[in-house]
Amino acid sequence: MTVRTRFAPSPTGHLHIGGVRTALFSWLYARHTGGRFVLRIEDTDRERSTEEAVQVILDGMRWLRLEHDEGPYFQTQRMDRYREVIERLLAEGKAYRCYCTKEELDALREEQMRRREKPRYDGRCRARTEPRPGVEPVVRFRNPEHGTVLVDDIVRGKVVFDNAELDDLIIARADGTPTYNFTVVVDDLDMGITHVIRGDDHLNNTPRQINIFRALGAEPPRYAHVPMILGADGKKLSKRHGALSVLQYRQEGYLPQALLNYLVRLGWSHGDQEIFTIREMIDLFDIADVNPSASTFNPDKLLWVNQQHLKMAEFEDVEEDLRFQFTRQGIDVSSGPDLRRLFDVQKARTRTLAELAAQSRIFFEDFAEFDAAAAKKHLRPAALEGLRRLRAALAGQEDWSAPSLHQVVVSVAEDLGVKLGKLAQPLRVAVTGTAVSPSIDATLELLGKARTLERLDRAIAFIEARADVTPR
């Protein structure tokens, strides 16, 4: 039997970290087993579903490269099918029309809460045969009254629910549209889903869904309820608790493989290994190894994982997102160093593409002024002689590659009889405006000869003016 998993988000907001992880687990499991991964958009709530949200989900999944093998299916396009199944259940007496008003149900709920009972529909319309004038009925599923339902969950183990705890849930609203717990069952059945991998918050829905499967004469799929991701406050991660849209992570310069790596380690591990390529995740991941306890989202670790992936990344792999960062930060990369070379130099020193772009601005644009602290410390009269000699040596330099430039700096330092640091730091501040940059030879190479000389002149003039030294 081929494994078929699915990711079934509802387009009512952005796609956040929690959703991404269940999508990842489903995708990984399908890939690991050579199965199929289905994408389904659960948009039966017409009030809250939007076209934009659908697009955001699709864009997010594409960016993450969690490609689906089938779909996206839209529930709104399957209305006829749901209606057909509802009619069938009604005809077979497995569902019935309920004429209770919202007011009545609210009162019932309130009363039950007051009596310290679990709020649930009491089945008062179960035996009703006559319509009630003026009330459009909803359709309720006739849940078994006795016995138990066993959920044999892959990550939770066996969980038993008492049917007496469950009530007759609404499967069709007064306007005839079907509701979640029902459409999920019809879809998972029609789409041949073998493994439902979803958030822990659905565990309580599962016995109801299993009962509907049985009423339809079908065997339910296997279930795997994965633990939730909690925010720093220990509460379920949601928009209010710092759950950012996936695309937000793209904007902040995270790599999709790093985000996925971080997420896969939340609730799953393979010995002491922290960094996984996508290939390794596919090979090693098994839904049965997911642990059952909830975990807390830790932005610091995500940053570290991203840094690790950035170090290993190939230019081709990140080029698109890197260009996106430059554009986003208003940096025109059309004139300046080769991006590939820049990336290779910078990738080991930054944690995100956003940082990488920000720290690379000086290779494309002139800086407005020297960083005050850096200038005060390094652009002093004592540095003048060294900078002048460097200016002269570099002006005559033909081979503008890092190794040769390194030689130039080293020999000037030797001539001067100073340690490299004494010369390199003033030079760094002179050409970048700050005390922080890649190694000085790589910095010069990336800057190019023209920019380097120009900035050296400017720095020399700056010191002369400041120290009131007569130019020579």
Place this chain on the structure above:
RNA sequence: GUCCCCAUCGUCUAGUCGGCCUAGGACACCGCCCUUUCAAGGCGGCAACACGGGUUCGAAUCCCGUUGGGGACGCCA
């Protein structure tokens, strides 16, 4: 409130059938080293089996309870 789930360092986790656990790794934090800056890297430090009962020669590992945390209880998904 009722039902369901969970419980190892601040956080993510290792912990195969109970003995190899004086509880390992990673992030963060703190030192030191390396060093042309910042990083990266190397070395070291801090830090946990929630509590109480059992079972057993032996329990972080099994059982029960307590406590704590989370989730669900919609004509939302």
